[in-house]
Amino acid sequence: MLFAVLASYYEKLEATTKRLEMIDILSELFSKTPPELMDKVAYMTLGEVYPAYRGLELGVAEKLALKAVQRVSGARETTISQLYAQHGDVGSVALILLGQKAQTTLSFQELTVEYVYSSLEQIAKASGPGAQETKLAILSRILSQTSPVEAKHILRIVTGNMRLGVADMTILEALAKVFGGSKEEFERAYNLSSDIGLVAKTAALEGLNGIRDFRIRVGVPVRCMLAERLSTAEEILLKTDGRAFVEHKYDGERMQIHKSRETVLIFSRRQENITSQYPDVVSAVLSNIEADEAIMECEAVPVSLDTGEMLPFQELMHRRRKKEIEKAVEEYPITLYFFDLLYLDGRDLTNSTFLERRTALEKIVKPSETVKLSYGKLVTTPEDLDKLFNEAVELGCEGVIAKSVGEDSVYRAGARGWQWIKYKRDYRSEMIDTVDLVVVGAFHGRGRRTGRYGALLMASYDDERDVFQTVCKVGSGFKDEDLEYFTNLVNSNRLGHPSPRLETVLEADVWVDPRIVLEIIGAEITLSPTHTCAKDSIKAGHGLAIRFPRYTGRYRDDRKAEDATTSKEILEMYRRQLKRIEAKVSEER
Numbered sequence: 001m002l003f004a005v006l007a008s009y010y011e012k013l014e015a016t017t018k019r020l021e022m023i024d025i026l027s028e029l030f031s032k033t034p035p036e037l038m039d040k041v042a043y044m045t046l047g048e049v050y051p052a053y054r055g056l057e058l059g060v061a062e063k064l065a066l067k068a069v070q071r072v073s074g075a076r077e078t079t080i081s082q083l084y085a086q087h088g089d090v091g092s093v094a095l096i097l098l099g100q101k102a103q104t105t106l107s108f109q110e111l112t113v114e115y116v117y118s119s120l121e122q123i124a125k126a127s128g129p130g131a132q133e134t135k136l137a138i139l140s141r142i143l144s145q146t147s148p149v150e151a152k153h154i155l156r157i158v159t160g161n162m163r164l165g166v167a168d169m170t171i172l173e174a175l176a177k178v179f180g181g182s183k184e185e186f187e188r189a190y191n192l193s194s195d196i197g198l199v200a201k202t203a204a205l206e207g208l209n210g211i212r213d214f215r216i217r218v219g220v221p222v223r224c225m226l227a228e229r230l231s232t233a234e235e236i237l238l239k240t241d242g243r244a245f246v247e248h249k250y251d252g253e254r255m256q257i258h259k260s261r262e263t264v265l266i267f268s269r270r271q272e273n274i275t276s277q278y279p280d281v282v283s284a285v286l287s288n289i290e291a292d293e294a295i296m297e298c299e300a301v302p303v304s305l306d307t308g309e310m311l312p313f314q315e316l317m318h319r320r321r322k323k324e325i326e327k328a329v330e331e332y333p334i335t336l337y338f339f340d341l342l343y344l345d346g347r348d349l350t351n352s353t354f355l356e357r358r359t360a361l362e363k364i365v366k367p368s369e370t371v372k373l374s375y376g377k378l379v380t381t382p383e384d385l386d387k388l389f390n391e392a393v394e395l396g397c398e399g400v401i402a403k404s405v406g407e408d409s410v411y412r413a414g415a416r417g418w419q420w421i422k423y424k425r426d427y428r429s430e431m432i433d434t435v436d437l438v439v440v441g442a443f444h445g446r447g448r449r450t451g452r453y454g455a456l457l458m459a460s461y462d463d464e465r466d467v468f469q470t471v472c473k474v475g476s477g478f479k480d481e482d483l484e485y486f487t488n489l490v491n492s493n494r495l496g497h498p499s500p501r502l503e504t505v506l507e508a509d510v511w512v513d514p515r516i517v518l519e520i521i522g523a524e525i526t527l528s529p530t531h532t533c534a535k536d537s538i539k540a541g542h543g544l545a546i547r548f549p550r551y552t553g554r555y556r557d558d559r560k561a562e563d564a565t566t567s568k569e570i571l572e573m574y575r576r577q578l579k580r581i582e583a584k585v586s587e588e589r
Contacts, residue, residue: 001035001113006044013164017500019467022166027172032266035204039197040117042171047160049120051195053221054122055273060135060158061493065090065219068139073097088494090159090242091152099148109145116142116154123158161493163513164571165500167194167562168464181211189214191223191414195270210454212288218260218293221267223414226300227401229569230420231576233382235400239418245383247376248392249422250337251313252301253558259285259294259438268293270560278320280329284336285394288371291364295343299374300334314554337372338365342411354409354419356526389423401426403458416463416566433573434480435546435565436556438468439516440499441508442490443475445483452487458549460533460567468514469567470504471533471544473524477551489516502509503532516562522546525574534571544574
């Protein structure tokens with residue numbers, strides 16, 4: 001299969017903003033792709049070469065990519081800098097400069113998808129001294145052989161910024177359309193494997209039966225089950241049929257830990273392999289988990305060296321350092337609180353009830369100073385739930401999570417539902433609780449902010465329709481260094497049009513691929529004729545907006561855009577806000 005064919009489909013995808021049209025284009029592409037190339041095409045369409053859990057990334061920054069363009073095109077550095085400043089996209093720069101060169105020298109070859117992918121693998125695997133020069137040499141070689149349009153998309157792949165508006169769910173819908181079955185069946189396979197390429201290739205080689213036969217495997221991360229949120233104990237127990245296991249909600253890093261005898265792998269909630277950052281966790285698991293094979297979930301919480309008290313999540317950022325990990329382990333110790341068990345010695349437990357999983361977990365965890373079970377107990381009254389909540393807050397937790405204990409309390413990989421319900425300390429007052437929102441647009445700054453973006457357009461996620469909906473425009477809470485950082489981040493994710501997955505009435509100066517998640521706080525949630533969050537749910541023609549939004553200083557790089565606060569959650573927060581206001585008015589009367 002020629003890479004030029006793949007690039008032609010990317011051109012079609014880039015040219016449309018209609019989601020259904022995108023699914024049709026992808027379906028046509030997949031129907032023409034040889035089965036043995038399905039995984040490679042799926043990865044490249046998302047700007048990847050492997051699934052995140054493999055821990056191998058292309059590692060090509062815009063600066064290195066521009067060097068390759070300069071080397072192949074022969075253009076001056078000032079010319080390249082000017083074009084990049086104008087377009088904010090390495091691919092567009094290559095299209096222009098290599099297009100000019102192609103008018104005089106038509107030396108590009110017909111490259112295959114296999115050749116391009118193999119070259120990308122070489123780039124991803126280059127390491128050690130001289131790795132950057134190796135990456136540059138390989139990339140320059142590919143660019144010297146391709147047409148300008150192919151070069152544009154190759155550079156977007158290596159920098160991980162495809163600008164197509166295609167996400168995991170878009171690909172799954174297209175696969176379902178080509179190979180039959182429902183999107184939910186493909187989504188289940190993806191949730192159990194965290195590997196879009198494996199799902200695509202399995203569908204092509206084995207059909208729908210292969211998709212239905214997906215099973216959980218040690219060493220392959222399962223996409224995390226997510227929780228809804230409510231603001232009163234009464235509402236929570238109503239959702240859980242009057243009985244729930246309520247456990248402390250710790251403010252740490254969620255980990256999915258895979259143990260296979262003496263091998264331990266640690267994955268983040270985004271399915272990234274973070275084992276190298278936590279050698280102390282590996283040792284603790286080998287010493288304190290009594291099982292040959294297991295897949296467990298826990299919260300890693302930073303603790304004070306002086307008092308042993310829990311510290312804020314931000315302390316774990318020191319673990320991101322690639323060097324001096326041993327020093328970071330000593331200075332920023334953690335405690336592991338295990339809360340779920342998905343697999344044990346050959347048994348898939350995801351279809352077992354929560355209490356069955358909890359009982360099995362209790363049998364294999366040997367508690368110590370650094371390894372513990374999450375604290376929790378069964379409650380049946382709002383009073384007991386509130387008491388446990390207050391105890392958790394006093395200990396430094398965020399609040400509690402109430403978990404269903406009924407027959408339907410299975411582990412729903414990748415899903416958000418009422419089986420788990422968050423009850424955090426801030427939910428009982430007007431918009432004191434933070435929300436995680438996605439950057440979808442930006443506005444040019446003025447005055448002191450000239451030359452940078454002065455405000456960002458933020459959106460919530462509609463998980464039922466897989467779209468983002470605007471909810472506020474935030475310009476407060478940013479330090480100068482934040483503005484500089486996010487200006488560069490926005491530029492590297494800039495689109496020429498609103499994302500096909502964005503519903504907006506507002507016009508931004510710059511549109512952004514929905515990938516950046518920020519923590520936002522506001523004064524209250526109000527009806528809005530200009531925002532699309534939960535539009536028409538309360539009043540026709542009106543959505544919901546966050547009034548006086550402010551950036552908290554927390555960039556949620558641990559979350560994908562699809563993990564952001566949902567429109568449904570914001571709608572529920574608004575309804576509870578109304579109830580509190582009505583109750584207050586009633587009391588005053």
